[in-house]
Amino acid sequence: DQQVKQNSPSLSVQEGRISILNCDYTNSMFDYFLWYKKYPAEGPTFLISISSIKDKNEDGRFTVFLNKSAKHLSLHIVPSQPGDSAVYFCAASAIQGAQKLVFGQGTRLTINP
């Protein structure tokens, strides 16, 4: 079963506009959520995270929103830049125990000049 889902395999956005990437999860035991960015031939790189006790976390151009009742989170990038073109993975974890990450399938973001 896919506990973390990213239903959009790809997204194309104009440079300078807002990019919104979405993620849904099913397991209520998850209490920590992360976004990773991945370039080809590199490992995933941590971008931003949010604890389940918050509904918003902001870091520069990146903001993550968490809607626990809907089991939904989103990543907003504004303004989008060409260097943001990459595959973005949503991941979920439980802070206790192994802290293993459960990843979504990824969304390929392309920023057009």
Added chain:
Amino acid sequence: DTGVSQDPRHKITKRGQNVTFRCDPISEHNRLYWYRQTLGQGPEFLTYFQNEAQLEKSRLLSDRFSAERPKGSFSTLEIQRTEQGDSAMYLCASSFSLRVTGYTFGSGTRLTVV
């Protein structure tokens, strides 16, 4: 520290051969994880170590897979009698326990079984 290092970056092997990958984590990290990523999917958890102890293994890790972390430093992942379905990117990550955001991934080893 240069981050998490994985070797080799690429491996092509014939079906039925054994392969071994190495991961060198960030030195102060006590946790080490192995993940596998296939095309079009996100990384999937395989196993993790806290220091030298292997504390959890996914059901994805069949009997042909074995991982070790002697002395709590580097780790090896061995696949015996490789099958074409083993073709994937194998990712290693390390972290310091109690800090989920401290995960650092290596660049991975891409395995192709022909």
